[in-house]
Amino acid sequence: MHTLDCPRCGRRPLDEFTFGGERRPTADWLTDPDERDFDDVWVFENPAGVATERWFHAAGCRRWLTVRRDTSVDRVLEVR
Amino acid sequence: MVVVNPGAVAAFGATEAVASLQPIVWHEPRDSYDVVIVGGGGHGLATAYYLATRHGITNVAVVEADYIASGNTGRNTTIIRANYAIPEAIRFYDHSMKLYEGLEAETGAAIFHRKKGHVWLAHSEMGMRTERARVLMNQAMGVNTELLGPAGVKALVPQIDLTGGGRYPVFGASHHVEAATARHDRVAWAYASGATSRGVHVIQHRPVTGLLRDGPGGRVLGVQTAAGPIHAGIVLSAVGGRVSQLAAMARVRLPVRTHPLHAFVTNDFEQGLAKIVASTELACYVSQTERGQMLIGAEFDSQPSFSRLSSFDALRSYAYKITRLLPFLRSMRILRTWAGLCDISADFSPIMGETGVDGFLITTGWGTWGFKAIPAGGEALAERIATGRTPALIAPFGLDRFRNELAMADQASAGTR
């Protein structure tokens, strides 16, 4: 992945953006509230596959994007 | 039993060093062991070696998805140092350095261990503050690290441009005198040879596809592979790169993200660079290999990924920075590039020991500091497996520290950011 297609600014080199972390729902099977809190604070899903992430266009429009990316090959699937 | 002629697989090196490589003994795999270690990298092989040599436990299999040392053990920048920022880490890595120093004598295998010294540069007053604190903490822990001004840096690294090309001025550095490098594949080979000659099985090209459980939430009883199950009294995950996926098989959720880290080597530099030179602010580090090539490592990508491809953007960025510090690199050519997968924990410290699931131990979070930790990590995990007790050396690095609000923040020691 060397570029991201910003919906406002167009396709740009990756170094214009800041990675803002994965965005994921807490696992359904975690039912204990303390476990869910722990999971939200510390755990990364770290999928080897499709991840939903937040990226910030720091050098451009300075707006957050939601990106779907296949981390197994580092390929962007969708930018919103 | 097949014995591989070490001369046939050693790619280079002095004749006596090649001769010093003992063979790896390939045993016919069984379907049950006392201990199954998933991951045939440095940590997995060292754990097997110390189980056999320190504890006489040899009914052990190391199960590797590819070939041994094909992951990060063969993809790192081979730096061995203990100049960390927190006492628990300094103690651990200092012990690992001492085990490395004795490894050639212990195994009889030449690992090309070379003491060089690690010069950690600062380019701002803030950076100097970090290095001053590092020096004081290292000295308090008995590690030989000294503070240098610009003239001291120049004396140790004559090729350096102290103005940093006008952009990254050198304010000073910490100098970790005992830091060393070693040949990474030879370290893996030495441990594999020492372990298998005592009866440990190393099973290559056998990806683990699942864990055998004694019912949901029950004890881990072994591993599932495409070639059938392997039963085990205890399973240790020494996986690098796919550790979140393996842990998830036991519903163990980890505070770990996996990021590629890029590195490259240039053609030979005849003048010689005696020191390991690093800069956190520039996120790069450089040393010279036994072959004379300049080995340059850099920061890991900000976004997680499991791709081992180098990117031109990354190489351009590192080349831009490192050539300002060491201008002679401008005339060099990049010969090879690669990326390794760094498992970075939430507090930038490794995770060793219990997982909360019976029969399932873990050693992970080795992104950017795994190679230097191989002997101490392997020795400690072997002791935990053999005795059932977690050694004091690694007790602070348990997975439960995140739950107990005892995280061990040490990002300043990563050598990158």
Next chain:
Amino acid sequence: MPALEPLVGRRVIGDPDALDAAIWSGRDVVVLRLAPDEAFGIGATAVELDDEHAIDESEAGFVGAVLSTADLADVIARVDWSLPSDPSALAQGKVAGVPAKLLIGDPSLLVTHAAYAGELADRLGWSS
């Protein structure tokens, strides 16, 4: 050689439609549309828009330079991404490796944060 001079004006965050119809007061106001919901009116002393929740603040954190045709060509040569297909649209991104904004028109303007002024001028060869 162009020089990056301080810019003052009003910076407004508000409803996109209201920003489209906003009335800017001041002399020779040039409006940079930073995002659909954000605009910087260079030289503006006041702004009227139909959005009671709009945030309207004075802004003095940017610097800018008016570019001649030759300067503009030099600057564009230091951009390694495609300029917007609408030539009058504000282009935002790295110029010579520094975050900046480029407005092509009459006049053409190069704008960056004041903190980046030295670095950008340096990289464009504008420092003497």
